[in-house]
Amino acid sequence: MNHILIWLIVSPIFLAAVTHFIKKYLVNFGFLIFLSVSIVNTCLSLLVFLESGSDILVYRVGNWSIYKGIILVADKMSLFFLLFMQIIFFFSLLFSKGYVKNDHGTFFSLFYLLQAGLTGMLLTGDLFNLYVFLEIVSIVAYALVAYDKTDHGLEAGFKYLVLGSVASLIILWGIGIIYATTGNLNLAIVAGLMQNLTPLIKGGVFIFFFIGFGIKFALFPFHPWLADAHASAPSPISALLSGVMIKIQLYSLIRIVTVLYGIDYIHDLKLNIVFMSLGVGSVLIGHLMALKQTNLKRMLAYSSIAHIGYIVIGLGSISPQGVVGAFYHMLNHGVLKIGLFYFAGTLIYHLNLKQIKDLKSLFWRNPFLSIMFCIFALGMIGIPPLNGFFSKWLIIMGVADAGYVIPAVIIAIGSFLSLIYYLRVVVIMFEPARKLEERFRIDPFFAIPIGAMVVCSILLVVFGSQIHLILHEIMLFIRDNSTYIQAVLYS
C-alpha cells in the first residue's frame, strides 16, 4: 500500500510531462484522462487515509536505509491534508477546464506540477526534499500567477517571484545550517541531533524557517505579495493558491517546528508571543485593507491574509482547542475562499466583471450565483449555522483559555470588519435593477464546483464531530513528536 504514496507524487509529474501530447493528439478524450487520474488519486488518498488508521506510513524510496536515502512519511495530519487537497484539485480541474481557453497543455502541465509539488511537500520526510518540492510549487506558482500575461498578472508574478525566492533562500540557509551542524537531513534523525546546536543557532534557524515559510504563506509583515498575486492570477489558480497552497506552506512550517523543535521549545522561548503578535497584525491589516478595495478578487485576497492570521493565532496559542480550531479553520477557510474565488472567476469569465461596483444588481441576472456568494460570505464572517463560525469560536475560546485575551478580542472584532466589506458587496449585488436585465446562464463547469464547495462547507458542519476526532488526534501528534520520530527510526 505504501507504493500509493509515491504514485500520488509521480502520476501528476508524469501527466505534466505529457499534457502537450494529450492536448494535441487526444483532443476528444484528453480531459477524460485528466479527470480519471484525478478521481483515481482522490480515491487512493481516501483509501490510504482510511486504511492507515493511526499508523504512520514510511516509504523508503528505492529501499535505501533512512540514513542514506529519501523517505516519504504519511501520518494522520499529512494524509488528512492530502485528502483535502486532492478533493480541491478535482474541482479545480473542472473549473479550470471551463475557465482556461486556448490552452495547448501549458496550463495543465503547470497545474499538475503544482499538484505534484504540494503532494510532495505533504509527504516528504526529508528537509532538502521539502525544499525541492517547495521550489517546484513556488516556481510553478510564479508562472501560473502570470499565466494570463496581463500587465497586472506579470507585475504581481514578478513581485511574488522576488519575495518568494528570497524566502526560498532563507529556508535554504536554515536547511544548510542544520545539515552543517547535524550532518543529516532526515527530519526524524535531525530531531534527535538538535541538541548539538548551540541555543543561538537553534533559535536563528527557527527564525529562518519561520520567516521563510512566513513569506510563503503571507504572514503579516510579509503579506503584500499575496494581495497582488491572488488578485491577478487566473481565478482557478487564485482559488488553489488561497485555498490550498498557503495552507500547505503553513503545514510545512508546523511539521518542521513540531518535529525538530517540539512544543516545549515554543513554550520555553515564549515564541507564542511572536505567533500571536504577527497573527494579530495579519488579522488587522487583512481586514482593514480589505475594507477599501475596489477589486473583488483583491478584497478576497486581503481577507485571506486576515484568515491566515486567525490560523496562526490559533496555532500559536498551543491550547488544544486553539490548535484544533486552527486546523478546522484551514479547511473551512479553504472551502469558503475557494468558493468565493470561483464566484469571482465565473463573473470574470462570463461578463468580464472585476470591480465590485460592476456587480450592480447581479441578483436579478443570476440568483444562483448571488445566493452562493451570500452563503460563502456568511461563512467567512462566521455566522452560526455555517462552518466558519465553529472554527472561529474554537480559536477564540482556545486562545482566550490560553490566556491571550487581546488576540481573542481582535478575532471577534475581525468578524465585525469582515461583515462590513462583505455586506458592501451584497448590498451592491442586490440593488434593484432599473431595467429588466438580461439573465445569463453559467456553464456546468462553473456551477458544479461552486455548488460542490457549498456542499463541502455544509458537510464540514454536519460531520463536525467526526472531523473533530481526527483533528484532535492531529493535535495530540503535534504536542508530542516522539511517535513520529520513533515510527521513522524503526521503520
Place this chain on the structure above:
Amino acid sequence: MTLSAGILILILSPGVILCKKRWSKIYPILLSLLGLIYHHFLSVESSFVVKFFGFKLNLFSYRLSGDILTYAFLIFGLCVYIFLWSKEKDRFYYMFTLWQVGAAAAILFVGDFLSFFIFWEVISLSSVCILFREAGLSLTGRYFIYQMFGTVSLLIGIGLNYAHTGGMDLQVNTGQLFFWLAIMVKGGVIPFHYWLTSIYPEIRLETTVFLSAYTTKVGIYSLAILLPLMDLQIFGGLIAVIGVIYALKQHRMSRLLAFHLISQMGYVIASINSQIMYGQIGAIYHLINNIFYKGLLFMVAALLMDLFQTDDLMIIRGRGRRYLPLFIITLIAAGSIVGLPGLNGFISKSLIKKGLTNSLTANLLTIAGIGTALSFIKVLYYGFLCVNDQKQSSNSLRVKWHQYVSMSIIGLVCCLIGLFPFLVISRFDLTVNLFNWTDLWKGIWPIILAVILFITCFPQLNKLILQITPDLEGVFVNARRIILVQINLGLKHLQRLHSGNVQHYLVWIVLTILILWTYIAIMV
C-alpha cells in the same frame, strides 16, 4: 432527551417551502399550535444535551420563567400568523419568521454559551432576512452591523468568561460589561436604540409586530439569565422616563410605539434583577404583557396604515371612529400599557413597584407612567375621538375578520391575565392580591392626572418637551459621520504603506528578521 418547542419549530420550519399557496399560510399557524401543545406537555425534568465539536450543547435545561415566556411567544406567534392571513407574503417570509419564533423560544431554555450564542445569532440572522425582503438594503445592512456590534461584544464576553472558568455554563463571572453591551444592543435600549427607532418606522408594520415581540424581549430576558446580580434599578428607571419623553414628541404611530417599547423595557430592566421575588416575577410578567399589548398596538397601527395609508396621528385625526371594534381593541391595549386596573399592565406594574428597593426609581417609574398615559390618551384622541372638520373621504376599506379574530385573542389574553393574575403567578408558588384599594389607587391616580393634564395643558406640554429634548438621532448621525471620516483617513495611510514597491516589502522582511533575531538572542 427532549427537544424544546423552539427547536422543534426551527427543525420543521423549512417545511413551509414545500407548501403550496394556501397551505404556506396554514402551515405556520399549525406549527405554532403544535409547538404550543408540545410545550404544554413537555416534562420539566427532561434535558437535551448534544456533543458537538468537543463542546456539550445543552439545548434544554428547564427554567420556570422561560417556560412561561414560551407560552407567550407561541401564542403571540399564532395570533400574528392569523393576522397575516390576507397579506401577500411568500413562503420564505414565513420560513424566516418561523426561525425567529423558534430561535426566540429555543434560547429561553439553553444551558450553555455556545448554544446561547447560536440561537442569539439565528434571531439576528432571521431578522436580517426578514428586513432584507421588507426594507431597503442599506437599512438592513445598518441593522446587521448594529447587531454584529452586539454579537462581537457577546463573543468577547464569552471568551473572557471561558478564559476565566474554562467552562461553557451560562454563568457570567467576568467581563460583565461586554454582556451588558450585547444585551443593550439587542434590547434596543437607550443609548443603543438607534437601530430600533430608525428601522421600525421604515418597514411594513406587520413585520414590526414580529420584530418587536421577539428580538428585544429575548435581549432583555437575557439579563435575568446572564447578569442576575447586576443592579440596574436606576438605569431602568431613567430608560423608562427618557423613552416616554421621546415618545411624547412623536406623532407617527410606529415611532411612538418604538419609543414606548424602549420605555416599557426600562420597567423590566429596573426590576428583573430585583432581590425581591415580586420584582422578578413582575418583570417576567411585564415582558409577557409587553409582548401582547405592544403587539396589539402594532397591529392597530398596521390596520390604520392599511385603512388610511398613513400612521401619522395628525393626519388620521379621528377618522378611526368609524371602526368601533378597532377602537375597543385599542382601548384594551392602551389600558394595558398604562396600567388600568383589570388589565394585565396593572398587575405587572404593581408587582414591579412592590419589588423596587430604590425610592428614586419608584418616582421615575411613576413619572414614566404618567407620560405613558398621556401619550396613549393622545393616541386614542387623535386616532379615534377627535372631531375631524375636514370632509370624510369615502373609503370603504374594511378590517378583515381574521384580523379581528387574532386581535381579539390577544385582547382576551390581556384581559384574562389582567383579571386572573394567579394564572401566571401561581406557577411561581406565590399568591398576591392586588385588588385592594391602595394598589388600585396607586394604579389609577397617574391615569387620572394624565387625563387632567391632557385636557388642560397638553399643547403647552408638547411644546415644552419639544424644546427641552435634544435631537438624539442627529447626535448619532453626526458621531457616526465623524468616526467614519477618521477611519477613512487611517485607512488611506495604511494603503499608502502598501506602496507597490517590492523593495519596501523586502525592507520590511529584513527589519522583521532583525527584530526577531534580537528577540531570540534576548530570550536565549
Place this chain on the structure above:
Amino acid sequence: MELIINSTIIILFILGLYGLLTQRNIIKLAICFNIMEASILIFFLTVGYKPEGSYPIIRPEVDSYVQPLPQALALTAIVIGASTTALMLAFAIKLYKRYHTLDIDKLRRLRG
C-alpha cells in the same frame, strides 16, 4: 583559510542583499539574487570540504574524500537557482514590453 571562506560567504550574502534592496533595475536584481545564491552554494561546499580530501569517487589508494552529499545538494540548488533566474529574466523581458521600463519603482500599478 576558514576565516576567508566564511567572510566570503557573509560578504557575498550582504552584498547581494544590499543590491536587492537598493538597485532599481530588474536585471540587476536578478544578478544580486544570484550573488546571494552563490554565497549559500559556497556554504554548502564548505560543509563537506576536507582540506586533505579527494574527489568522492572510491579508489583503493585514497582513504579521505570530501563529502559527496553537499555537492549533490549544491547541484540541485544550482538547478533551482538557475530556473528561478530564468523565470526572473523572462519576467523582465515581458515586463519591459508592457511597461517600457526596467525600473522596479515604476512597476507600481498594484498597490494599496
